Each structure stands twice: as C-alpha cells, then as structure tokens.
Amino acid sequence: MERTFCIAPMLDWTDRHQRFLARLLTRRALLYTEMVNPAAVVLGDRREHLDYNPCEHPVALQLGGSDPDLMARAASMAEDWGYDEINMNVGCPSERGLSNRFGACLMAEPEVVAACVEAMIEAVSIPVTVKCRLGIDGQDSHEWLVGFVGRLVRAGCRTFVIHARHARLDGLSPRQNRSIPPLRYAEVHRLKRDHPELEIVLNGGLRTLEEARAHLAVVDGVMLGREAYVNPYLLARVDQKIFGEERPVLSRREILEAFFQYAELQIRRGVGLPVLARPLLGFYQGRPRSRVWRRHLSEGSLRPGAGIEVLREALEIAEGGPGTARHRAPD
Numbered sequence: 001m002e003r004t005f006c007i008a009p010m011l012d013w014t015d016r017h018q019r020f021l022a023r024l025l026t027r028r029a030l031l032y033t034e035m036v037n038p039a040a041v042v043l044g045d046r047r048e049h050l051d052y053n054p055c056e057h058p059v060a061l062q063l064g065g066s067d068p069d070l071m072a073r074a075a076s077m078a079e080d081w082g083y084d085e086i087n088m089n090v091g092c093p094s095e096r097g098l099s100n101r102f103g104a105c106l107m108a109e110p111e112v113v114a115a116c117v118e119a120m121i122e123a124v125s126i127p128v129t130v131k132c133r134l135g136i137d138g139q140d141s142h143e144w145l146v147g148f149v150g151r152l153v154r155a156g157c158r159t160f161v162i163h164a165r166h167a168r169l170d171g172l173s174p175r176q177n178r179s180i181p182p183l184r185y186a187e188v189h190r191l192k193r194d195h196p197e198l199e200i201v202l203n204g205g206l207r208t209l210e211e212a213r214a215h216l217a218v219v220d221g222v223m224l225g226r227e228a229y230v231n232p233y234l235l236a237r238v239d240q241k242i243f244g245e246e247r248p249v250l251s252r253r254e255i256l257e258a259f260f261q262y263a264e265l266q267i268r269r270g271v272g273l274p275v276l277a278r279p280l281l282g283f284y285q286g287r288p289r290s291r292v293w294r295r296h297l298s299e300g301s302l303r304p305g306a307g308i309e310v311l312r313e314a315l316e317i318a319e320g321g322p323g324t325a326r327h328r329a330p331d
Contacts, residue, residue, distance in 0.1 A: 001058060001085060001127055003159065003201050003221035005212065005242045006030040007228045007235070009062040009087070009131070017271075018229065018279035019056050020262055024255050025235035028243045031056055035064040035089045037102075038074035050081045060085035062131070064092065064102035066112050068119035075120040075128070086120055088113070090132040093167040093177040104167040107136045110148050114155035121156040131161040131203070134187055140166035142187055149191065153198070161223055164188050164204040189218045209234065209241045216242070231285040252283060256315055264308045273301040273310060280311070284318050293318040
C-alpha cells in the first residue's frame with residue numbers, strides 16, 4: 001500500500017462525495033473515510049456506513065472505538081466490503097471521544113489500543129494502521145511517544161500516522177486542539193530516523209505541496225487535512241508534484257464537469273443538493289470570484305427543487321461566463 005500522500009479522515013467532511021471529488025483530482029493519493037463507530041458497522045446499516053464508489057481505491061476505513069471484539073468484527077466486515085486498509089483513530093480530541101472511549105483519550109491506555117490492534121490484525125489480511133498524536137496532556141515527551149509506539153509495534157502495527165501536536169484534553173476544544181498545541185515536526189522526524197523499520201506518515205498543519213515534499217525527505221508519507229477540503233483544487237497537482245507523473249493538470253472546469261455528471265446521478269438517487277455542493281465550496285479558493293461562487297452554491301442549493309442547474313450556474317459565474325455581471329458580488 002502506497003502512503004506517500006494521504007488525505008486525512010475528517011468527521012462530517014470526508015464523506016463519499018468528497019472522496020469522489022478527491023479521486024477526480026488525484027489518482028494516487030490514499031483516501032480515508034470519516035471515522036466510523038464499529039458498533040454502527042456491526043449492529044447498524046452496514047451499507048450506509050461502508051458503501052463507497054469503486055473509483056475511490058485505494059481507500060481506507062477509519063474506526064473509532066475501544067472494544068477489541070467490535071473493532072475486529074467491524075474490520076472483518078470492511079475487508080469483505082473491499083477496503084484496502086483499516087485505520088484506528090487514537091488522535092481525535094473531542095469531548096465525545098473522552099466520554100465514549102475513542103480517539104486521543106486512548107493514548108492514556110496503550111494496552112487497550114494494543115488489544116484492539118491485535119484483534120484486528122488477527123481478523124483481517126489487509127493492513128491495520130494507527131493514527132495518533134505526539135501525546136496527551138502531561139504525557140507528551142519523546143520517550144513517552146516511543147514507549148506508546150513500541151507497545152503497538154509489539155501488537156503487530158508497523159504504520160503510524162502521527163499528527164505532530166499533542167492533544168490537551170483538560171480544557172481545549174477540538175478546534176483549539178487543531179491550533180494551540182504547537183506543531184513539533186522534529187519529533188516525528190526523530191521517530192522515523194530512530195526507527196527506520198517503521199512506516200511513519202506525518203500529519204498536521206500542512207498547507208502546500210512544497211511543504212509536503214520537504215517532509216517526504218525524512219518521513220515515508222504525508223497526510224493533508226483541512227487544506228484538502230478548504231482548497232480542494234490543490235490536489236489537482238499531487239500526482240505531478242508528489243509522484244512525478246507527466247500527465248497534464250486538469251482545469252477546474254474539466255474537474256467540475258466530471259463531478260456534475262456524478263452529482264446528477266446522485267440527485268436522481270435522492271441525494272440532496274446541499275450535500276453534493278458542500279465539498280465544492282472551496283474549489284475557487286484564492287480566485288477572484290471565490291466568494292460569489294461559495295454564495296451561489298450555499299444559497300442556490302437550498303432553493304426548493306434545486307438541481308444540477310445550480311452547480312452549472314455557479315461554474316459560469318466563477319469562470320466569468322454568461323450572466324456573470326448580473327450575479328457577481330465584490331470580492
């Protein structure tokens with residue numbers, strides 16, 4: 001499995017429609033689902049939680065839980081569903097994670113994480129990986145991180161996606177945990193240098209492909225988070241700049257025309273336009289008409305009976321086509 005460039009799992013963001021768009025932009029990046037509760041997979045509507053478009057491969061399912069049996073059963077079902085990897089979330093700093101024992105709070109319980117990893121590895125033949133932070137609260141020294149990772153290595157894990165911040169669960173909100181704890185890339189670099197036998201993927205704060213390439217001189221892979229959502233067209237150059245492919249970069253219009261065909265089919269299947277428009281909101285980030293593009297999508301998708309025409313109108317506005325002057329707002 002190639003993890004040179006990954007798009008991070010983000011709750012309420014990386015749904016199947018966002019992943020379809022991402023795959024139009026890059027053929028090579030590894031895609032991740034939103035975090036899924038293993039109980040929802042085992043006991044709930046499996047299709048709702050596991051379905052994806054075949055074009056998404058390679059695609060990994062991220063699970064968030066602490067019950068080894070449920071994690072193993074959900075992982076086995078995901079393998080049967082065709083996923084390429086199972087990733088365990090040990091990095092989400094939400095209050096809900098603390099009360100339900102998933103995410104970053106589990107870094108304080110390495111034996112629990114190890115039991116889940118062992119159970120999943122025994123249940124599946126696809127890779128099982130772990131996404132974590134540098135540490136939590138007072139447990140954030142390099143020595144502590146090495147001990148945590150070492151316990152999971154003994155459980156069978158060889159691939160770690162590390163958000164280069166510690167998590168503070170004693171007063172910071174999830175949003176604050178994405179910015180207030182300082183980024184410590186050097187700690188991730190050191191872990192890789194000291195343990196070259198492990199596959200280390202660096203996550204946290206990356207905003208450009210140039211930054212990603214710089215880190216790839218040290219670590220095995222990089223994972224882009226929110227920038228992939230707020231500025232998705234950035235992904236159009238991943239295959240060329242990260243993987244060295246020589247095929248031409250598709251224009252915004254070319255990508256959107258392909259997505260519109262997909263959206264039209266989804267609308268006929270009953271998917272609401274706001275859900276389909278959401279991953280497109282940042283598509284003209286940094287361009288002169290980005291604000292009017294976002295506004296037209298946001299407002300137009302809520303109109304009663306709104307359909308694919310809203311997306312096409314927004315495209316013409318953003319590209320300066322027919323009717324632009326009538327719709328344009330100052331940027």
